[in-house]
Amino acid sequence: MTRIVAWAAVLLGCLYFLLPLAGMTEFSLKMRRGVYSFDAYVKVFEDPTFWATFGYSLTLAAATIVFGVLLVVPTAYWVRLKLPQARPVVEFITLLPLVIPAIVIVFGYIRLYNTSSFLPLTGSAFGTDILLTMGYATLALPYMYRAVDTGLRTIDVATLTEAAQSLGAGWFTILARIILPNVLVAVLSGAFLTLAIVIGEFTMAALLNRPAFGPFMQLLGANRAYEPPALAVIAFTITWVCMGLIQLVTRFSKHERAKA
């Protein structure tokens, strides 16, 4: 009896989640009257703006990941090694982006870095891109920090560091050759999460007026009927592929270990 109830609950949950998706997918296939077709998808893929904005967001995602890794890995490492008592504080800081809306952050940026400020980043496209990358890195910080910190927990950071030091290594060598490779799986899952966030982000890119994928989706949604659901399906697929890759990477590394 309880089993049936449990299964019914699972089924209901799936339906709640899947029905809108199915409806949207179905609608996106109905551009041609009377038959199902991929016309809406072809339209989307034929649109040069799609490729331009997608490429732009991908580039910024890559920059965000690089910046995030360079910021988070040494920080999380240092906190674990030298400042364990500061961990709650650092964790709190990394959680702030979940509490503070992106719109607040971006208005703060615009106020601080406008053309008449001490650092007029918004004055040029490249400057704004840097600002946007920083913003993305902030949004991804909770996920990136948690992923890396969990990865660091699986190794004996202090002993490995001391072993490397006794063999003559300096800080850079230790981070690059020992710490980073050992948390690579964690870094990768953080990276895929970052990618998913950046691809779908709207607020920051729109308010900083950069040609990112998020604003493009919004623009399309406001003006067309069939293409937006097609785009939504594409965006979903990208996110899910990212999630799948995280799973795969984690599974693969576990498998490697299990083979021993």
Next chain:
Amino acid sequence: MAFLDLTNLEKTFGANRVVKDFNLGIDKGEFVSLLGPSGCGKTTVLRMVAGFETPTSGSIRIDGQDVTDQRTNQRAIGMMFQAYALFPNMTVADNVAFGLKVKGISRAEREARVAEMLRLIGLPDLATRFPFQLSGGQQQRVALARALAPRPRVLLLDEPLSALDAKVRVSLRNEIRVIQRELGITTIFVTHDQEEAMSISDRIVVMNGGIAEQAGAPFEIYNNPRTRFVAGFVGTLNMFTATVESQQDGLLTVAGQRVLLPKGPITARDGDTVTLALRPEAIRLGRAEGREVVMPATIDEVHFLGSVIRVRARVAGTVVALDTFNRPDQPPPPVGSAAEISFAASDVILLPE
């Protein structure tokens, strides 16, 4: 001047004085053990030599060079930890090559040295394995090879065997000693296991509460312990309370038996109570030639260990442990039986108060 010199080393953590006025000179190629109970400051001394801790005061010199203020990676030391210190992302060969790579040694030279080190530790076929594919003993051998590969000036080992099971522990400690002799590398070995320390060291420093209580060859430490702590910590001791009859002659009585110490005058006064101690192997079951002190005993326990039989007997109100060698024609006494024990006054260790 010794090759490695520790002079007036002190270390305090907050209000806690962990190492107190520690002095030690180690000659080139010498194998010295720091022995003491957990928490006595052994690791702290070793970590100061390694450069992981900065001494509160005092100095460390290696080969005449003051390294007190040098960072670890400038000291050219090799270190082996308790366990889990191999780099998990690297193969055995890459682990051993790490120090060489950091030094900027060419690939060809590196490969030759790695092969040489793996042969030295007896694992020439495991070069491509990862640490998680090795047993604990193999991992520690690789850790030794890794520490030795860059030809360090000093080798530091912090209880490297304590995570291994008993059999591997014994074989690996002998292997470490053989390799150490072969390379002639100056070594400090930290352990809380007195048997381990005695079996492989040139010299032992017995530590207690941050102080070096006694330093000397294992034979010296075992037979002539200078403090009560050293006597009790190194080996097993049987203690008797004795009364000084004549300070001048070194004459004591133990439970009515006269014990005339051959070394003559002692420092206590007549009528004082002193503690004398005897190693298990100094006490014999029954009477024997040259063992002039004889005391009645009751057998409490008999442990047949093979070549040695360890007997616990009650003598003059205390339980003493004594060791006899197994002899096929002499079965061990039954438990509960009455017996006699004997010892020579020359084997008595008079413990300082």
